[in-house]
Amino acid sequence: MNLLLLEPEELATDGVVRLSGRRAQHAREVLRVAVGQPLRVGVWRGAIGTGEVVSSDGDSLVLHVALTEPPPRRPGVDVLLALPRPKALKKVIPSLSALGVDRVVLLNAARVEKSYFDSKVLAPDSLGGLVRLGLEQARDTCPPEILIRERFRPFVEDELAAMFPGGQRLIAHPTAQRSVREVAGAGERRLLVAIGPEGGWVPFELELLGAQGFEGFSLGARILRVETAVPYVLGALVGGRG
Amino acid sequence: MNLLLLEPEELATDGVVRLSGRRAQHAREVLRVAVGQPLRVGVWRGAIGTGEVVSSDGDSLVLHVALTEPPPRRPGVDVLLALPRPKALKKVIPSLSALGVDRVVLLNAARVEKSYFDSKVLAPDSLGGLVRLGLEQARDTCPPEILIRERFRPFVEDELAAMFPGGQRLIAHPTAQRSVREVAGAGERRLLVAIGPEGGWVPFELELLGAQGFEGFSLGARILRVETAVPYVLGALVGGRG
Numbered sequence: 001m002n003l004l005l006l007e008p009e010e011l012a013t014d015g016v017v018r019l020s021g022r023r024a025q026h027a028r029e030v031l032r033v034a035v036g037q038p039l040r041v042g043v044w045r046g047a048i049g050t051g052e053v054v055s056s057d058g059d060s061l062v063l064h065v066a067l068t069e070p071p072p073r074r075p076g077v078d079v080l081l082a083l084p085r086p087k088a089l090k091k092v093i094p095s096l097s098a099l100g101v102d103r104v105v106l107l108n109a110a111r112v113e114k115s116y117f118d119s120k121v122l123a124p125d126s127l128g129g130l131v132r133l134g135l136e137q138a139r140d141t142c143p144p145e146i147l148i149r150e151r152f153r154p155f156v157e158d159e160l161a162a163m164f165p166g167g168q169r170l171i172a173h174p175t176a177q178r179s180v181r182e183v184a185g186a187g188e189r190r191l192l193v194a195i196g197p198e199g200g201w202v203p204f205e206l207e208l209l210g211a212q213g214f215e216g217f218s219l220g221a222r223i224l225r226v227e228t229a230v231p232y233v234l235g236a237l238v239g240g241r242g
Numbered sequence: 243m244n245l246l247l248l249e250p251e252e253l254a255t256d257g258v259v260r261l262s263g264r265r266a267q268h269a270r271e272v273l274r275v276a277v278g279q280p281l282r283v284g285v286w287r288g289a290i291g292t293g294e295v296v297s298s299d300g301d302s303l304v305l306h307v308a309l310t311e312p313p314p315r316r317p318g319v320d321v322l323l324a325l326p327r328p329k330a331l332k333k334v335i336p337s338l339s340a341l342g343v344d345r346v347v348l349l350n351a352a353r354v355e356k357s358y359f360d361s362k363v364l365a366p367d368s369l370g371g372l373v374r375l376g377l378e379q380a381r382d383t384c385p386p387e388i389l390i391r392e393r394f395r396p397f398v399e400d401e402l403a404a405m406f407p408g409g410q411r412l413i414a415h416p417t418a419q420r421s422v423r424e425v426a427g428a429g430e431r432r433l434l435v436a437i438g439p440e441g442g443w444v445p446f447e448l449e450l451l452g453a454q455g456f457e458g459f460s461l462g463a464r465i466l467r468v469e470t471a472v473p474y475v476l477g478a479l480v481g482g483r484g
Binding site for chain 2: 099
C-alpha cells in the first residue's frame, strides 16, 4: 500500500481522520507507523497529500491530513478486454487500475469460456477491492469504471460507438500487418484498445470491430499471457507519453 | 503451452519424436490431441515448426516433426533487475522469458530484502522451469541467461562494463526528468534497462549506475508492482519495434 485511500466523508473539516480496520492495521503492522510520521494519503476521486500520524492506539489510527496535489495524470486510455480466466482477472484488474485506465469493458468472445462469467471475481465487491489495490499501489485516487458485457455483437454494434465517441480505436492481433509505431498516434488523442483472448479473436469478431474503426496492430509473433500482454500493450501505446 | 519444446537429442534424423511425462500428458489432457493433428513444436535454442501426431497411447506421444521457421525475433534487450520478492519473481521470470529478453541480472540493492537471496525460487532447476514456461507461452526456443549477483557495487563497478559492452543503458526512476520518448533510441541499438525495487534505488545506487552511463527516465508518478512494471517498461522501450 503506497497510498492510504480515504473516503471524502472520513475527512473532517479540520483535516483530522480517524481510521480503524484494514487500513489502520496495515499502517501499524506493515508500515509500522510512529506518531509524527507522514503517510501518503489520498481522497477517493480527489487530491493526494500527506497524513501525519497524530496517534496510533489499539485498532485506531488518527491522522492530520494535508491534501497538496492532484492525483497522477491519466494516459487517456480505455480498454476492451476479452474476459480472461478468473485467476488472471485477479491480476489484470489491479494492473489496469494502477496504470490509470479510465474504462474497462470485460467482453465475451468466441474463445472466452462461458463459465468465466459466473466467477465470483466479477461480483461488484470483488472488482471494487481489486480496483482499490491498484490505486493504493499506484498512488492514484480515481478508479476505472468496469463494465461487463456478456454478448459481443450487441455491445459492439449498438453500444460501443456511443460509449466511446471519437478517439483512436486499436486492436492487438498477432497477424495484423502494422506495428505499434505505424498506428500509434503522435499525440494526446484518446485511445480505445481491444485486447483479445489468448487464442486470439475469430474472423467474425475482427470484422465487426473493424467495421467500428478498430485498426489492427501486431506486437510480433510472441503470444503473451494476458497479465503480461496488458501492461506490455499499454506501455507500447502510451508509455512514451509519460 | 503454445509450443512443445524438444531437446535436440530427442529428435531422430527421420523427424520422429517419442515423448512421455509432462509434455505427453499436457498434449493429451489439455490439448486433447488426436492422431493426425498438428502441434506447434520447437527445438531448444533452435527452429520451430509443426509436429503431426502419429500416435498417442498411454503415456507415450509420437510426433512427426517438420521444422520450418526460425524462432521469433528478439528485441535486443537485457535487464538488470533488483531481486523482487520470491512470489513476484515467479511471475517475472516467465514474463521476461516470454518477452525475449536475452540476459537478466538479478541484483541486490539497498531496498531488496537480504532473505530473498535464500529463496528456493533461485535454484537453477526452479529458474529453468520458469524460463521454460515463458518460452512455451511465447512460442520461443531461446532462453534468457539468468545471473544472480548478491553484491551490488562489485557487479556494477567491475563486471557490468565487460558483460554489456556498447548499447544504450537506461534506468527507470520515478524522479528522472526525461520521459521514455526523450531517451528511447530510434533504432535497433541494444538496450540494457535497470529496473529498481518497488521502493526505488537509493542515491548511492543511482550514482554508481550513472557513472556507468545509465540515463534515467521516468514513466510518470505511478508506482507499479514489479510484475506490471517489467512488461510496461519493455513495452514502452521496445514495443514499438515489433
